[in-house]
Amino acid sequence: MAPGGDSAEAGQALAKQTVFLFGRAQGLTRRRLDQLVRLRGGKLSSKPSTRVTVIAVGHSATSHVLADGRVRLPVGLPASAILISEKELRRRLGLLGPPPDVDRSLASAEIERLAGLTPTLVACLALFDVLEPVEARFAYRDVVAAREVGRLLTRGIDLGQILGASVTLGRRGSHLAEARLTEGPSGELVRELGGQLAELSGQLTMRLEQDVRGIDELVAAAELAEEDNDLATAESLYTTAMRADAGDPVLPFNLGNVFDAQGRAAEAKIAWQIAVARDPAFAEAWYNLAMAAEDEAHEDLAIAEYRRAVQAQPEFADAHYNLALLLTKLDRCEEALAAWERFLELAPKSGQASTARRAAALCRMRIRQKQAQTG
Structure with a gap:
């Protein structure tokens, strides 16, 4: 199944839609996602199903992208389902505003010609929010980002690695259109800053944060261990995942829940505090911190955190x-x-x-x- 769709459908209701999330969405627990989808009249499917009508592709799914831009989706999903990006999912859930109001006068064919990319590659870049079309029209920044992708592809850089770098830049408040990337001495993508090599974060060091590929499997194993009450294994896996992804607040939140289930209240609070430090709008972590404060008779703190x-x-x-x-x-x-x-x-x-x-x-x-x- 090839990626497709753009922000033309942003704001369309999820009412009567069955949504399947492929990969992970940054900062959204499964419980929270389910609540938001249901609040908007839809249903979240936990497994691939022929009843799925909307497939949201999380930014973590870059390892499932083929070299030609197609995405390897799980077996059992219908070809008729609409593919949307993680940002598009957030817009439909009311968590993200509309794309910037800028001039978008370029068609997909012009992006393909200017960057030397195929239609499938352009659609893939939109699916991972490297490009941000509205009603199939693109802005100048999309041209710059697409050209950077084309340049890196001609140098033999793997498409999944490029997408992963774009995701990392986005989490750092930057964009592929604003960064010139190159291959580091160990094969990782790094930035060129003033003639020096730097991590995508801008730090003048040689090593990029760990590749996002494989983290989905790690988190899935941690969640399964947690469900099976194998808390020691869950703790180890979540801790490893936190090292691999230093931005996702769900990981320390889940680790805090594991600590809490083990009666390790002080460590649980630290983990939840890390979660809200990563995302100050992480309601579930604030809720857990409030309950912990209430248990300790710190009423004013509990009220503030609720x-x-x-x-x-x-x-x-x-x-x-x-x-x-x-x-x-x-x-x-x-x-x-x-x-x-x-x-x-x-x-x-x-x-x-x-x-x-x-x-x-x-x-x-x-x-x-x-x-x-x-x-």
């Missing part, structure tokens, strides 16, 4: 519930009432809804009593 969780993920019903419960216990009823009402908006039919309604009524009564006392 608020960080719901700020990052406004529809995070469990975080609203725990925040409301803690505020009620502390007799901060006006704040608690707002949190209870928000929880009931999000989960009116949940098992906790009756408790929330009673607590909200209690808060209203206490507020009225305080108002009466103060005249």
Whole structure:
């Protein structure tokens, strides 16, 4: 199956769509992804299935790209399914804004001609967000990036390695159109900066971060070990994965959960703190930190961290519930009432809804009593 599609379909609803994620999406746990897809009326498929209608290709899937730009997808996926990039998935989930509003007057054929690339290669570059077309139209920066890809391919650099370098640059806030790459002494791609060789991060050292290929398999094995309660193996695998990918917050988050399951609370908190340092909008990690603070009777810290969780993920019903419960216990009823009402908006039919309604009524009564006392 060849990659295809671009941002023309950005913003289309995922309602009634069955989504399969191939690879990993940076910073998104499977639970979070499932919640977001369901919130938008779709369904997340955990396995390849003929019912899949949208295949999202994560940036980590570069090792599955063939030299001609085709992507080796798992067996069992229908040829009719739409292929979208990781950025496109984030846009459809409401996690990322639209592409920059710049002049896009170039057609795919012009990109192919100017960069010496085939249509399949151009489609592959769009699938991995090296290029960012809108309605099949490309910007000048896309020309620059495509030419850089063409230059590297003519030098014999593997396409998967080029895509991996582009992903790394993107995570560092840069772009392939802004960097001139070359092959380092060990065969890795490095940047040329002022006549010196540097890592993709810009550090003037010779070694690039480890290749992303193989990490997916490592993480899958770690998750399986965690599910099987083989916590020692899961810990070892997640630790190795963290060394291989220094940016993904899901890895320290999962490692923290493994520590927590082993009763190693202090190490769990450190791992979750690493997760939010990597991604300050990682709601689930803030939620776990808040619960840990609450367990240690650090109520103000717990409240602040619950608020960080719901700020990052406004529809995070469990975080609203725990925040409301803690505020009620502390007799901060006006704040608690707002949190209870928000929880009931999000989960009116949940098992906790009756408790929330009673607590909200209690808060209203206490507020009225305080108002009466103060005249």
